[in-house]
Amino acid sequence: MSKIDPKDIQKRMDRISEIFSDIVSHAETVSKTRCPYRNRHDHCTAEFRCRNQQAAETEEAPLVCGHEGEFDYRSAWESNPLLHARATKKLDEIGKAAAKRRADARRKKTD
Ligand code: SF4
Structure with missing residues (x-):
């Protein structure tokens, strides 16, 4: 089994850090x-x-972004x-409350 050279590992870690810092810098820009x-x-x-x-x-297609950057x-x-x-969330709650009121009203009519 070969030994791992700490200097080699450090060299690779430095290279990976360099690559990631370039990616982050580009993403930020x-x-x-x-x-x-x-x-x-x-x-x-x-x-x-x-x-x-x-x-x-078409109407079904998603909206297109017109920003020029x-x-x-x-x-x-x-x-x-x-x-x-x-x-x-609020509209959903209102819709559910209205559906419950309609169902209750229907139930009262049939009772
Ligand atoms: S700038 Fe953003 S929010 Fe506006 S249209 Fe383009 S993608 Fe949509």
Whole structure:
């Protein structure tokens, strides 16, 4: 069994660190101009309105991101993404309460 040379390990670790620091640096640069909601097909995956959203060729197709990458994309966002989840939950609760009221009313009519 061969012995592991600590200097060789350190050399490899330094190389890996160098590679990862380049990746992180590039990701940080890209994140300033590429919206995180834009997927690799240039579709917008955001669940809120944004002025950069463009209609796709068909109604069923997802919205297309029209951001050119020349300015900060966040200024086009029209709502707080965190509020969307809260609003969706509230609408779901309202819908369930209304369905329960309708079911109760139907039950009373049949009794
Ligand atoms: S349309 Fe707006 S939210 Fe959607 S990916 Fe483009 S910049 Fe982001």
